[in-house]
Amino acid sequence: MPSNLTYPGVYIEEVPSGVRTVTGVATSITAFLGRALKGEVNEPVMINSYADFERAFGKLAVDFPLGYAVRDFYLNGGSTAVIVRLYKKPATGNEKAPIKITNLNLEAASAGAWGNTLRARVEAVDAGAATEIATRLGVATTDIFNLRVRDMSTGAEEVYFNLTTKESARRADRVLKAESQLVRAATALPAAAAPGAHPAPAAGKTVWEDANASTGVADADKAVDSAPLATADFTGSEADKTALYALKKTDLFNLLCIPADTRGGDTPVDVYKAALKFCVERRAMLIVDPPVAWTSANEITKNNHAALTALGLSGVMARNAAVYFPRIKARDPLREGQLDTFVPCGLVAGVMARTDEQRGVWKAPAGLDAAVNGPAGLAVTLTDPENGMLNPLGVNCLRTFPLAGHVLWGARTMRGADLLADEYKYVPVRRLALFLEESLYRGTQWVVFEPNDEPLWAQIRLNVGAFMHSLFRQGAFQGTTPREAYLVKCDRETTTQDDVNRGIVNILVGFAPLKPAEFVVIRIQQLAGQTQA
Numbered sequence: 037m038p039s040n041l042t043y044p045g046v047y048i049e050e051v052p053s054g055v056r057t058v059t060g061v062a063t064s065i066t067a068f069l070g071r072a073l074k075g076e077v078n079e080p081v082m083i084n085s086y087a088d089f090e091r092a093f094g095k096l097a098v099d100f101p102l103g104y105a106v107r108d109f110y111l112n113g114g115s116t117a118v119i120v121r122l123y124k125k126p127a128t129g130n131e132k133a134p135i136k137i138t139n140l141n142l143e144a145a146s147a148g149a150w151g152n153t154l155r156a157r158v159e160a161v162d163a164g165a166a167t168e169i170a171t172r173l174g175v176a177t178t179d180i181f182n183l184r185v186r187d188m189s190t191g192a193e194e195v196y197f198n199l200t201t202k203e204s205a206r207r208a209d210r211v212l213k214a215e216s217q218l219v220r221a222a223t224a225l226p227a228a229a230a231p232g233a234h235p236a237p238a239a240g241k242t243v244w245e246d247a248n249a250s251t252g253v254a255d256a257d258k259a260v261d262s263a264p265l266a267t268a269d270f271t272g273s274e275a276d277k278t279a280l281y282a283l284k285k286t287d288l289f290n291l292l293c294i295p296a297d298t299r300g301g302d303t304p305v306d307v308y309k310a311a312l313k314f315c316v317e318r319r320a321m322l323i324v325d326p327p328v329a330w331t332s333a334n335e336i337t338k339n340n341h342a343a344l345t346a347l348g349l350s351g352v353m354a355r356n357a358a359v360y361f362p363r364i365k366a367r368d369p370l371r372e373g374q375l376d377t378f379v380p381c382g383l384v385a386g387v388m389a390r391t392d393e394q395r396g397v398w399k400a401p402a403g404l405d406a407a408v409n410g411p412a413g414l415a416v417t418l419t420d421p422e423n424g425m426l427n428p429l430g431v432n433c434l435r436t437f438p439l440a441g442h443v444l445w446g447a448r449t450m451r452g453a454d455l456l457a458d459e460y461k462y463v464p465v466r467r468l469a470l471f472l473e474e475s476l477y478r479g480t481q482w483v484v485f486e487p488n489d490e491p492l493w494a495q496i497r498l499n500v501g502a503f504m505h506s507l508f509r510q511g512a513f514q515g516t517t518p519r520e521a522y523l524v525k526c527d528r529e530t531t532t533q534d535d536v537n538r539g540i541v542n543i544l545v546g547f548a549p550l551k552p553a554e555f556v557v558i559r560i561q562q563l564a565g566q567t568q569a
Contacts, residue, residue, distance in 0.1 A: 055499065055502075056482050057479075057499065057502070058499055058500060059475070059478075060503070060507075061471065061474045061475050061478060062116065063471050064114070064388055064392045065116045066109060066116070066291040066293060066385040066389065067119075067120065067292045067293070068105060068106055068120070069120045069122060069279070069280060069292075070100065070265075070295050070297065071099075071121070071261075072093035072094055073093065073094030073097050073149075074146050074151075075119070075121045075146050076121060077121050077147060078277075078282045079120070079121075080119070080282055080283055080285050080286040081118070081119050082118050082286070083119060086107055086110040089103070089107075089119065092119070093121060094150060097370075098299075098371070101299060101378065104295075108366075108383040109293075109383070109385050109386040111410045112383050112386025112408055112409050112410065113391075114386040114389045118283065122265055122270065123147045124262050124263045129259060130258065130260065131259060132144045132146070132147050132222075133149075133152045133154060134257050135156045135219065135253060136251070136257070139201060139226055139230060139231040140158070140201065140221070142221060143219065143221075143222035144220075147259065148261050149258070150187075151253065152253050153188040153189040154185065154188070154219065155185070155186050156183065156184065156219065156252075157183070157234050157244075158233050159181065161180050173198070173200060174204055179201065179202050180199065180200050180230065181200070181230045181233065182195070182196065183195070183199055183208070184250075186244055188252075194215075194217070194218055196208075196215070199211060200230060201231075208221055208225060209224075209225050234248070234250055234251070265297045267306045270294065270303075270307040271306070271307060280310060280311060290320050290470070291385045292311055292314075292315055292320055292321070293323050293381040293385055294307060294308070294311055294381070295379050295381060295382070296325065301328070305346070308322070308324060308347065308349060309348055309349065312354070312357050313353060316353050320470070321356055321357065321463070321467060322357040322358075323385055324357055324450070325360070325379040326359065326361040327343070329343065330361055330362065330416075331415075332422075333416075336361070336426060336431060337429070341429060354451045355458065355460040355466050356466065357449060358384075358448065359450055360381070360434060361426065362380075362414050362418070362434060363379055363415040363416075364377070364378055364379075364413070364415065364434070365377055365412050366412055375412055384401070391405070396510060396512060397512075398468045400463060401447060401463065401464070402447040402463075404443060407441050407443050408434070408443065414434055418433050418435055423446075426446075427448070430450050430453040430461070431446070432444065432448055447462055447463045447554075448463065449463055449466050462551055465551060468512065468549055472545070475503065476500065476543075479499070479503065480543070483496060483541065493526040496526045496541070497525075500543065500545060501524045512547075513547050513548050513549065513550065514549065514550055515548050521547065521548050522548065524545055525543075525544040526542070526543045526544070530542040530543065
């Protein structure tokens with residue numbers, strides 16, 4: 037009712053409907069950790085294409101397998117990725133390439149040898165506009181200058197007008213930090229005069245070809261790329277949010293890939309253990325690459341499956357991990373198309389993303405529809421009996437079939453061994469549960485501090501039920517009716533008076549998951565001639 041009825045007439049009041057739509061979260065945002073040529077370190081950067089990766093982190097590099105994994109992700113249908121670049125300073129050499137100009141020391145925007153090809157040029161401001169600009173900035177005309185920076189390896193060039201070393205809206209260090217992709221001010225700016233302008237280039241040369249017309253990185257000051265990473269460099273610090281825990285700075289990721297740091301190497305077991313624990317906390321799946329030593333099915337199963345046990349990914353948390361075997365063979369454009377072996381995590385994540393888009397997160401990312409793009413072959417060719425040795429252990433295989441090509445041929449979590457009889461043995465069932473958990477977690481935040489009684493419970497049943505019913509209509513659950521497919525319960529049975537007194541509301545959500553048809557049995561019977569009646 038309106039708060040104040042003072043005059044005879046009609047009053048209009050909007051009454052809330054109680055509808056608060058629960059929206060499903062994304063299911064295939066993939067996080068990658070590893071070394072790259074350039075880019076911010078220990079900062080999650082979201083990208084939407086491989087071109088975005090190249091712009092932010094540089095092109096493929098032979099020594100950095102991360103780029104190949106991201107490429108495979110997008111070749112196989114990936115959409116959104118979050119990249120965390122890691123960097124370990126070598127014993128010698130600079131982390132960032134410096135450009136030393138009098139009164140203006142610059143450095144590359146990020147660590148790595150890529151900055152060694154940077155050049156900078158200081159130019160005088162147009163004399164006709166200098167007085168007006170200086171007055172507006174509150175500095176002298178001799179305090180303002182223009183700056184041009186160029187990456188000689190890529191041709192990228194940036195120009196900044198009306199900069200100054202004095203306190204003003206165009207103070208060079210702040211402008212470069214906010215706008216430049218190439219350089220930063222390396223030291224605190226002096227209160228002295230602005231840097232002097234470079235002279236014009238010699239006849240027949242451009243400003244970038246003449247060492248006097250622009251300044252580059254001195255040979256003695258050149259920066260170096262990251263040294264190989266150790267376990268601690270992958271895990272970083274949870275308190276400081278570095279390395280793996282830099283992903284705490286991002287809102288959401290669903291899949292995590294940690295490619296081996298070097299070609300022919302393995303991701304350390306302790307890194308996978310820390311990553312699995314983190315994935316459980318963030319409701320994400322960890323994609324585990326097979327170790328180099330897994331050269332055959334027998335290598336995995338011998339000595340009572342010792343190789344699989346050595347991964348150390350067991351217990352209930354292993355529901356959030358899936359391992360794929362074998363590694364893939366692909367042509368390396370940096371080695372004139374020669375075949376080399378790569379980890380499959382990026383490729384698998386791409387297939388999952390494609391399957392989610394086409395069929396939904398409840399569809400197993402496996403089968404003939406889960407064909408992979410890019411590989412020229414597999415490091416190990418598996419037969420049906422060998423596949424039969426690994427599948428009951430929860431090891432997902434990559435197989436090659438005539439006409440269908442290379443496909444993912446397994447959909448089990450690392451709790452998928454038949455011996456464990458886990459309710460989350462299948463990847464799609466686990467990923468659907470994580471999707472529901474995250475969606476409902478975000479979609480019920482409005483409930484906090486609401487009056488805890490039947491009107492609230494009815495709203496919860498309405499909104500959560502509508503969300504579950506929309507998934508049922510898309511075919512996400514078993515059953516032909518909503519009653520068979522899911523349940524949403526929030527009433528006096530789930531929330532007692534004692535719960536109400538303690539400020540608790542309990543919501544029970546159940547679902548009947550779809551499980552993949554792993555084994556198709558066809559029975560063929562010969563019909564004998566029938567006796568006529």
